[in-house]
Amino acid sequence: MSDRKIEHYVAPVDPADEIEVDRVKLGDRRSNLWIDAWRDLRVRPLFYISLGLVALVSLAAVWPSLFTGVDPRYCDLGLSNKGPTAGHLLGSTFQGCDVYSRVVHGASTSLSVGIFVVIITAVIGLPMGALAAYYGGWVDSVLSRVGDIFFAIPYFLAAVVVMSVMSQHRNVLVIAFAIGGFAWASLARILRAEVLQVKNLEYVMASEAVGRSRFATLMRHVLPNSLTPVIVYLTIALGAAITAEATLSFLGIGLPSHTMSWGNDISQAQTSIRVAPMALFWPSLALTITVLAFIMLGELIRDALDPKARAQR
Amino acid sequence: MLMYVGRRLLQAIPVFFGTTFLIYFMVFSMPGNPVLALFGDKTPNPAVLQRVMEQYNLDKPFLVQYFLYLKNLVTGNLGVTFSGRSVNDILARAFPVTLKLVIMAVVIELLLSVVLGLISGLRKGRILDHSNLIISLVLSSVPPFVALFVAQYFIGIKLNWAPVTVGENATYATMLLPAIVIALTIYVTGMRLMRGSVIEAQSAEYVRTAAAKGLTRRRIIPVHIARNSLIPVITNSGASFGALIAGTTVTEGIFNIHGIGNVLFKAILLGENATIVSFVTILTVLYVLVNILVDLLYAVLDPRIRYV
Numbered sequence: 291m292s293d294r295k296i297e298h299y300v301a302p303v304d305p306a307d308e309i310e311v312d313r314v315k316l317g318d319r320r321s322n323l324w325i326d327a328w329r330d331l332r333v334r335p336l337f338y339i340s341l342g343l344v345a346l347v348s349l350a351a352v353w354p355s356l357f358t359g360v361d362p363r364y365c366d367l368g369l370s371n372k373g374p375t376a377g378h379l380l381g382s383t384f385q386g387c388d389v390y391s392r393v394v395h396g397a398s399t400s401l402s403v404g405i406f407v408v409i410i411t412a413v414i415g416l417p418m419g420a421l422a423a424y425y426g427g428w429v430d431s432v433l434s435r436v437g438d439i440f441f442a443i444p445y446f447l448a449a450v451v452v453m454s455v456m457s458q459h460r461n462v463l464v465i466a467f468a469i470g471g472f473a474w475a476s477l478a479r480i481l482r483a484e485v486l487q488v489k490n491l492e493y494v495m496a497s498e499a500v501g502r503s504r505f506a507t508l509m510r511h512v513l514p515n516s517l518t519p520v521i522v523y524l525t526i527a528l529g530a531a532i533t534a535e536a537t538l539s540f541l542g543i544g545l546p547s548h549t550m551s552w553g554n555d556i557s558q559a560q561t562s563i564r565v566a567p568m569a570l571f572w573p574s575l576a577l578t579i580t581v582l583a584f585i586m587l588g589e590l591i592r593d594a595l596d597p598k599a600r601a602q603r
Numbered sequence: 604m605l606m607y608v609g610r611r612l613l614q615a616i617p618v619f620f621g622t623t624f625l626i627y628f629m630v631f632s633m634p635g636n637p638v639l640a641l642f643g644d645k646t647p648n649p650a651v652l653q654r655v656m657e658q659y660n661l662d663k664p665f666l667v668q669y670f671l672y673l674k675n676l677v678t679g680n681l682g683v684t685f686s687g688r689s690v691n692d693i694l695a696r697a698f699p700v701t702l703k704l705v706i707m708a709v710v711i712e713l714l715l716s717v718v719l720g721l722i723s724g725l726r727k728g729r730i731l732d733h734s735n736l737i738i739s740l741v742l743s744s745v746p747p748f749v750a751l752f753v754a755q756y757f758i759g760i761k762l763n764w765a766p767v768t769v770g771e772n773a774t775y776a777t778m779l780l781p782a783i784v785i786a787l788t789i790y791v792t793g794m795r796l797m798r799g800s801v802i803e804a805q806s807a808e809y810v811r812t813a814a815a816k817g818l819t820r821r822r823i824i825p826v827h828i829a830r831n832s833l834i835p836v837i838t839n840s841g842a843s844f845g846a847l848i849a850g851t852t853v854t855e856g857i858f859n860i861h862g863i864g865n866v867l868f869k870a871i872l873l874g875e876n877a878t879i880v881s882f883v884t885i886l887t888v889l890y891v892l893v894n895i896l897v898d899l900l901y902a903v904l905d906p907r908i909r910y911v
Contacts, residue, residue: 439625447887451883454874537748570752
C-alpha cells in the first residue's frame with residue numbers, strides 16, 4: 291500500500307440563506323389588482339382630464355358662486371335671445387336670463403340626480419345580486435325572476451310612466467327613484483355573475499372552514515372581491531342617469547320648469563333654435579361634458595382593472 | 604333546438620306577466636285619480652266621472668282591471684287612446700315606420716362597428732386606433748336628444764342637406780339623418796367587440812396557419828380575421844335592435860317621424876296618461892318579444908348556446 295494520501299477536494303460549504311434562494315424574484319414593487327390598476331391609470335392623461343372635469347362639475351354644484359356672481363333667476367326681457375353682451379358672456383335665454391349663470395347653477399341638479407340614482411341602484415341591486423348568487427337555490431330563483439322582470443322593462447320607459455303618474459310630485463328624489471328603481475336590475479345581474487365565480491374560490495371555503503358564518507363570509511370576503519365590476523358600472527351609470535334626467539326634463543316630465551336644470555334649459559331653448567342656437571348649445575355642451583367625464587372615468591377604471599384589456603392596448 | 608325554443612318561450616311567460624303587472628301596479632298605486640287628471644283643472648260632473656271610470660274598468664278592483672286589460676292585450680284588442688282613436692289602428696300605421704327607422708339605424712351601426720373595429724384592431728395601439736376609441740367614446744356620451752338637435756340644426760337648417768322634419772313622408776331618404784345620428788351614438792359597443800376579437804384573431808393559430816401556407820394579408824383579413832370576428836358584433840346589434848324599438852321616443856319626437864315613439868312623445872307632451880301607459884306596455888312587450896326572437900336567432904347562428 292502506498293502511503294500516498296489521496297486528497298479529495300471538497301467544496302467549501304457556502305452558508306447561503308435558503309429562504310433567500312427560494313424566494314421568487316418579483317422585483318421590489320408590490321403588486322395586486324388595485325396597485326396595478328393605479329400604476330396603469332396614473333400615466334394616462336385621459337384619467338386626469340376626466341378626474342379634473344368631475345372635480346370642476348362637483349365644485350360648480352357645491353359652490354356655484356365661485357364661478358359666477360350673476361343671479362340665474364334674474365331675467366331681463368330686453369336681452370331675450372341676445373348673443374354675448376357685457377356681463378353676459380354666453381348670451382341670454384329666451385326669457386333674458388344669463389346663460390352662463392344658468393349653466394353653472396344647473397350642475398347641482400344634474401349631479402344630485404346622478405348621485406341619488408347611484409345610491410338607489412346600489413342599495414337595491416347589491417343585496418339582490420349578492421344574495422341570489424351566494425345562497426343559490428330558491429333564493430336565487432325568486433330574486434333572479436324578480437330581477438328579470440325589472441330588467442325586461444327599458445328603464446327609460448318605466449321612468450316615463452312613473453314621472454307622468456307622479457305629475458304632482460316632481461322633484462329630484464322622485465326622479466332618482468323613477469330611474470334607479472329600474473336601473474338596479476342590470477347591476478344585480480353583473481354582481482350575481484361575479485359572486486358566482488368568487489364564491490367557489492379557496493379562501494371562501496377556508497373562511498367557512500374556520501367557522502365564520504355564511505353571511506359573515508359573504509360580507510367579509512365574497513362581496514369585497516366582487517366589487518370591481520360594480521364600481522365600473524356605477525361610475526358609468528352616474529353619467530347615464532344624468533342623461534336620463536335631462537331627457538325626461540326635456541320631454542317636460544322631469545323636474546318642474548322653474549327648477550334650474552340643463553334638461554329644462556335645453557327644452558326651453560329648443561323653441562327658438564333657429565334664432566338663438568347658442569342658448570341651446572351651452573347647456574347641451576355642459577351636459578355632454580359632464581356625462582363624458584363620468585363615462586370616461588368608468589371606462590378608464592374598467593380598462594385598468596382588466597389585464598386582458600391592458601394587453602390589447 | 605326545439606327544446607331550446609320551448610324553454611326560452613316558457614321563460615318569457617313570467618316576464619310577460621311580471622312586466623305588464625308592474626306597469627299596471629305603478630299606475631294604480633300612485634296617488635290621484637287618473638280620470639280626474641284627464642280633466643285638468645276642471646271638476647267633472649260626477650255622472651260623467653262614473654261613466655268614464657266604467658268605460659276604463661276603473662270602478663273594479665285592481666286585479667280584475669289587470670286581468671281585463673291582459674285579456675284584451677292577448678286577444679289583440681289594445682283599446683283606444685284618450686282622443687278616441689283605436690290603438691290597433693295607430694299601431695298598424697306607426698309600427699312599419701318605426702321598424703324602418705330602427706332597421707336603418709342598426710344596419711348603419713353594424714357597418715360602422717365592423718369597419719372601424721377592423722381598422723382599430725389591425726392598427727392596435729397606433730394613433731388611428733386611439734383616435735377611433737376616443738371619438739366613439741365621446742359620441743356615445745352625447746345625450747341622444749342633444750345629438751339629434753345638433754344634427755337637425757347644422758345639417759338640416761344651416762346646410763339644408765336633409766329635411767328638418769320627416770312628417771308623413773317617411774322614406775329611407777328622409778329618415779337617413781336621424782338613423783345615422785342614432786347609429787353614431789350607439790356604435791361604440793359593437794366597435795369595441797369587433798376590435799377585441801380582431802386583436803384576438805390576429806394571434807390565433809388558424810390565422811398563423813393561413814399566413815404560413817402563403818396567403819396574402821388581403822385574403823387573410825377579410826376571410827379569416829373579419830369573418831370570425833363578426834359573431835359578437837351581430838349579437839350586439841340584435842340587442843340594440845330591441846333597445847332601439849323601445850327607445851325611439853326622442854328621435855321620432857324631434858324629427859317628427861310618425862312612428863310608435865312619436866305617439867308616446869305626443870302623449871307625454873299632452874299629459875295623456877292612459878295613452879302613455881298603454882304605449883309603454885306595448886313597447887315593453889315588443890322589447891321582450893324582439894329579444895326572444897334575437898335569442899333564438901343566436902341559437903341558430905351559434906350551436907353552443909343551445910346546449911348551455
